[in-house]
Amino acid sequence: MRALITGISGFVGSHLAEYMLSRKIEVAGTVRSGSPLQHIEHVQPDIRLYECDLTDAPAVEQTISAAQPDLIFHLAAQSFVPASWSAPMETIHNNVAGQIHLLEAIRKQGLACKVLIACSSEEYGQVEEHEVPIKETNPLRPLSPYAISKIAQNYLGYQYYRNYGIHTVCTRTFNHTGPRRGEQFVTSNFAKQIVEIERGWKPPVLFVGNLEAQRDFVDVRDVVRAYDLALDRCVPGEVYNVASGKGRTIREVLNTLLGLSAVSIEIQEDPARLRPSDVKALVGDYSKFHAVTGWQPEIPFEQTMKDLLNYWRVKLPQ
Numbered sequence: 001m002r003a004l005i006t007g008i009s010g011f012v013g014s015h016l017a018e019y020m021l022s023r024k025i026e027v028a029g030t031v032r033s034g035s036p037l038q039h040i041e042h043v044q045p046d047i048r049l050y051e052c053d054l055t056d057a058p059a060v061e062q063t064i065s066a067a068q069p070d071l072i073f074h075l076a077a078q079s080f081v082p083a084s085w086s087a088p089m090e091t092i093h094n095n096v097a098g099q100i101h102l103l104e105a106i107r108k109q110g111l112a113c114k115v116l117i118a119c120s121s122e123e124y125g126q127v128e129e130h131e132v133p134i135k136e137t138n139p140l141r142p143l144s145p146y147a148i149s150k151i152a153q154n155y156l157g158y159q160y161y162r163n164y165g166i167h168t169v170c171t172r173t174f175n176h177t178g179p180r181r182g183e184q185f186v187t188s189n190f191a192k193q194i195v196e197i198e199r200g201w202k203p204p205v206l207f208v209g210n211l212e213a214q215r216d217f218v219d220v221r222d223v224v225r226a227y228d229l230a231l232d233r234c235v236p237g238e239v240y241n242v243a244s245g246k247g248r249t250i251r252e253v254l255n256t257l258l259g260l261s262a263v264s265i266e267i268q269e270d271p272a273r274l275r276p277s278d279v280k281a282l283v284g285d286y287s288k289f290h291a292v293t294g295w296q297p298e299i300p301f302e303q304t305m306k307d308l309l310n311y312w313r314v315k316l317p318q
């Protein structure tokens with residue numbers, strides 16, 4: 001079996017590469033020219049890299065033709081929600097065109113492969129209190145250009161399955177975190193600030209955005225296990241929530257991280273971190289995915305937070 005991971009050098013891509021290698025599956029991946037490779041340095045001798053920008057259709061066709069994958073994990077995307085307000089067209093173009101090029105290359109080459117499309121809980125957007133925990137059948141009320149791009153990716157997967165029989169499976173993954181999480185995302189941002197304060201590099205003031213939003217966090221190592229199972233067992237053309245089923249406010253997340261550090265820290269709201277609109281509560285019901293795959297999250301949230309803090313303690317120079 002050969003797996004191709006788009007965006008392999010990213011946060012989820014690097015963990016998925018490790019996981020697939022541990023399952024003795026051949027791993028290849030796409031990276032954009034100039035992408036930092038530090039997350040995959042340790043597995044680089046065991047994987048094949050293709051330099052490919054997914055917005056470049058001929059480059060995607062060449063990559064698919066050369067890689068001949070049985071499994072494609074399509075992770076590459078602009079994934080930071082606030083960046084989609086500052087550059088909406090870039091997010092939509094990057095995420096939608098990239099996926100169309102990928103699916104078109106598969107269709108034109110008649111490649112018999114399975115495709116996992118990493119979609120998002122952001123697609124649900126405005127969720128009413130009585131709708132939590134959210135099921136896949138919930139109406140989609142997107143609140144950001146990023147959410148729109150993920151809905152498009154989701155329905156493109158459905159359309160290519162219905163029109164051409166390409167085996168696509170979409171996962172709506174709720175917030176995920178763990179070691180190597182990009183520092184712009186909330187858990188990693190707070191963890192990095194704490195370590196910088198521990199080191200005495202910055203005054204003991206931690207900047208935050210909206211602490212009242214509620215999110216459902218899954219460890220990235222549980223997520224990559226879910227992606228593998230999704231292609232192995234899920235029904236093509238269908239969409240599945242990957243979630244923990246537990247809601248936590250961002251304030252609770254912050255308190256968990258603060259509880260893992262000995263320094264005393266003042267909290268300060270930074271208006272630049274507030275969003276034009278913030279999805280209030282995203283907590284998922286993953287029973288549909290569990291019924292087909294038996295998957296459930298295994299790594300407790302507190303462990304994930306410990307591992308994330310320790311990641312920054314090791315990564316930042318002494």
Ligand code: GDD
Pocket residue numbers: 079080081082119120121122173174175176184185186187189207208209210211213214215250273275278279282
């Ligand atoms: N980034 C950030 N920084 N978020 C903050 C901060 C801060 O300083 N303070 C509070 N927040 C709040 C945000 O307003 C949001 O409610 C929540 O923390 C989570 O923010 P992010 O970590 O940036 O993630 P996200 O929920 O916007 O999106 C992530 O999860 C999606 C799945 O639901 C991303 O990983 C998306 O790519 C993914 O699809």
